[in-house]
Amino acid sequence: MSQNGFEIDFCRHCRNSLFNLKSLEDDIASTVSHSSHTAKKSHEKIKAGFSACPNACASPQIRDFGVIAFIVPELIPEKCVSCGKCHEACREKALEFKTHPEFNDRCIGCGDCMRACEHQAIKGKVRFRLLAGGRLGRHPEFAQIFMITDDPSDIKKAFESVVEISEKHGKRFSHIEGCVDLLYSMLEE
Ligand code: SF4
Ligand code: SF4
Ligand code: SF4
Structure with a gap:
């Protein structure tokens, strides 16, 4: 999605996808279409990246605003046959295995x-x-x-706040001093 004032990427989805970003994409497009933020140069654009798993293909870590979907894995013990395939699949050494998997704090929530x-x-x-x-x-x-949530509506609200801060200050969000603190204060209101 590229519109004057914005540069927004959604990951392309693949077998690793943990969440369908389509409805969120529509919400973000609506916010962008109602915004007065404009940019003459590339560095003035509000940049955002939305990724459907921790591989983070939309580069949210280097954007003004970003989203990374992840899971919190949980064992259903009565279904487990102790085959160990989950242990073989984890590339993060986040899964300890004796007869059943136990997840440790190295888990990044990839879902493998x-x-x-x-x-x-x-x-x-x-x-x-x-x-x-x-x-x-x-x-x-x-x-x-700045936030971990299971509610997609929080994403829309936070993105709207990023846009509002940029419009108010006439600058791109991450070029505003204390931008994350400002975002916190707006979301707490
Ligand atoms: S972020 Fe994850 S789901 Fe999205 S394209 Fe990359 S690997 Fe696939
Ligand atoms: S050991 Fe892991 S992969 Fe095998 S059944 Fe149990 S949870 Fe599933
Ligand atoms: S990091 Fe390992 S334990 Fe965590 S979700 Fe991925 S595969 Fe499972």
């Missing part, structure tokens, strides 16, 4: 273990990491995670 289980013994509730304030250029910075 869930997809590897042929017995549907791992379920995962989808959540979203919301990031803001990332940039490249002369002083590159990674975006900060």
